[in-house]
Amino acid sequence: MNGSAGAPLLAGVDVGSTHCKAVLTDLSGHVVARAQRDTPRGAGGHTHPTARLLGAALEALGSCVRRAGCPPVAIGLTGMAEAGALLAPDGSALTPVLAWSDPAPAGHADRLGAAHGARTLHSRTGVLPSAKTPLAKWCALADEHPDLPARASAWAGAADLVAHALTGSLGTDATFAQRTMAWSPHTRSWQHDLLAEAGLTEDHMPPVRPPGRPVGRVTAEAAAATGLAARTPVVIAGHDHLVGAWAAGVRRPGQVADSMGTAEAVLTVSAEPPDPAAALQGMSYGRHVDGSHWIVLAGMRSSGALVEWFCDRYMGLGDAPGAARYEAFARLVAAAPEEPTGLVALPYPDGRSCPDPDPHARCDVLGLGPDHGLPELARALLEGAAHHARWMTDTQAGLTGHRPQAVTLLGGSTRQQAWTRIKAAVSPWPTLLCREPEAPALGAAAWAGAAVGHDPAAWHTTTEPLPQPPEARAYRAAHRHGFLPRVTGPGPYATPPGAPPTEPRPPDPAPHATGVRDGHARPRGERS
Numbered sequence: 001m002n003g004s005a006g007a008p009l010l011a012g013v014d015v016g017s018t019h020c021k022a023v024l025t026d027l028s029g030h031v032v033a034r035a036q037r038d039t040p041r042g043a044g045g046h047t048h049p050t051a052r053l054l055g056a057a058l059e060a061l062g063s064c065v066r067r068a069g070c071p072p073v074a075i076g077l078t079g080m081a082e083a084g085a086l087l088a089p090d091g092s093a094l095t096p097v098l099a100w101s102d103p104a105p106a107g108h109a110d111r112l113g114a115a116h117g118a119r120t121l122h123s124r125t126g127v128l129p130s131a132k133t134p135l136a137k138w139c140a141l142a143d144e145h146p147d148l149p150a151r152a153s154a155w156a157g158a159a160d161l162v163a164h165a166l167t168g169s170l171g172t173d174a175t176f177a178q179r180t181m182a183w184s185p186h187t188r189s190w191q192h193d194l195l196a197e198a199g200l201t202e203d204h205m206p207p208v209r210p211p212g213r214p215v216g217r218v219t220a221e222a223a224a225a226t227g228l229a230a231r232t233p234v235v236i237a238g239h240d241h242l243v244g245a246w247a248a249g250v251r252r253p254g255q256v257a258d259s260m261g262t263a264e265a266v267l268t269v270s271a272e273p274p275d276p277a278a279a280l281q282g283m284s285y286g287r288h289v290d291g292s293h294w295i296v297l298a299g300m301r302s303s304g305a306l307v308e309w310f311c312d313r314y315m316g317l318g319d320a321p322g323a324a325r326y327e328a329f330a331r332l333v334a335a336a337p338e339e340p341t342g343l344v345a346l347p348y349p350d351g352r353s354c355p356d357p358d359p360h361a362r363c364d365v366l367g368l369g370p371d372h373g374l375p376e377l378a379r380a381l382l383e384g385a386a387h388h389a390r391w392m393t394d395t396q397a398g399l400t401g402h403r404p405q406a407v408t409l410l411g412g413s414t415r416q417q418a419w420t421r422i423k424a425a426v427s428p429w430p431t432l433l434c435r436e437p438e439a440p441a442l443g444a445a446a447w448a449g450a451a452v453g454h455d456p457a458a459w460h461t462t463t464e465p466l467p468q469p470p471e472a473r474a475y476r477a478a479h480r481h482g483f484l485p486r487v488t489g490p491g492p493y494a495t496p497p498g499a500p501p502t503e504p505r506p507p508d509p510a511p512h513a514t515g516v517r518d519g520h521a522r523p524r525g526e527r528s
Contacts, residue, residue, distance in 0.1 A: 031442065034438060150199075170215070175286065177205075299353060302348065332375050333378045334418065344364075348361035410433075421469055
């Protein structure tokens with residue numbers, strides 16, 4: 001059970017919406033093997049075939065074991081939060097894995113919001129009603145198949161399904177439970193009246209394990225199929241964005257992570273729940289992976305997906321491999337000058353969920369002229385996404401009362417160096433770059449270590465500060481005078497006509513929340 005140098009190994013698996021990734025590390029967090037497999041999708045793109053999804057995750061893990069030449073002493077699991085399947089009493093799947101991206105349950109989300117009050121649901125569960133919440137999915141399933149709740153024995157999220165395949169036991173983590181809109185991060189319990197909306201009970205829900213507590217141990221059958229050792233403990237580390245942030249060192253109040261993947265998430269750590277105005281801003285909240293701190297979470301669905309869309313529609317790369325597409329996109333961006341394009345790109349092809357939610361927002365590019373070509377347009381998309389991430393971070397500062405100490409960038413999209421440079425230019429706080437591209441899988445391995453007596457907090461992933469580019473002042477002026485007026489209108493960021501450009505700064509933290517102004521969160525302690 002030891003590596004070639006005699007050191008025990010830990011495994012981390014990330015069941016993502018695009019790839020299933022696995023790493024094996026030593027006890028200091030040094031990666032000794034890594035592998036990934038494509039995440040399969042069903043027809044229409046809003047489901048994952050359950051058996052094939054499990055196969056992809058276990059193949060990635062098995063590949064790592066073969067490369068390392070020995071099995072890990074513990075396994076940690078993370079992945080996409082809202083995806084999952086209903087199981088029959090014999091453990092077989094009654095449904096495919098329902099993807100978080102499916103818009104079909106939107107009507108049920110609206111009904112839940114009307115019945116219980118959207119802000120009340122947010123205050124109880126940390127989540128606003130939306131199509132991606134599992135509770136809305138369960139209601140949709142019960143509506144289409146009234147006998148399904150009676151036939152089902154359990155709900156299992158994507159990572160929970162992998163744990164079940166390895167151990168034969170069901171369980172989950174609070175950071176997954178709090179994404180269902182049927183769990184309270186305040187009382188740490190399932191909400192019976194909300195489950196009843198879908199004909200379900202607490203008995204259908206997986207037991208919620210404390211941080212680092214194993215769900216079970218690898219069965220002899222699973223060991224034979226994967227090369228793992230029987231009786232190896234399996235831990236569900238939690239929601240991928242949070243686990244990745246933890247791995248990147250974002251653990252204390254005032255620390256911020258910007259997780260850049262297919263979708264993008266900005267989260268700020270705090271010592272207490274955020275201002276209730278987070279609901280008006282379309283942001284969720286809940287516990288961090290350590291179970292003690294809180295986080296406020298903001299998402300943008302079209303981050304890496306926006307680049308993919310551009311590659312498909314405007315670069316003719318629809319059939320090219322993913323790596324080749326991103327390399328071609330990076331070359332195109334590099335053909336534009338390293339300075340603001342003068343364009344204002346609003347990166348919302350299918351609406352904006354936060355801040356200031358607007359389902360009718362679209363991907364507009366303002367200011368196009370005869371001198372602009374594809375390089376400037378590609379760079380403008382990165383600028384728009386960077387401006388939006390800055391806006392989310394500023395808003396979270398107002399909701400938590402914590403000025404950002406720094407923002408740590410992590411995720412696969414950080415490989416786009418022009419993008420990280422623009423983010424460093426747009427932001428008035430230090431910007432750090434996590435050099436581990438698979439931070440969620442690494443974080444899952446860290447939390448696996450808790451099962452064998454190792455402290456996850458002892459791990460420190462390498463991050464490095466990004467230098468402030470020479471074009472930073474111009475980018476921050478573009479943020480204040482170009483981007484923000486387009487998305488906020490009159491409000492705290494509006495600039496009087498004729499006013500000279502000034503350097504913006506994050507909201508000042510203060511101890512008490514007072515609400516919102518003009519529909520936008522204002523810093524705690526600021527008076528109307």
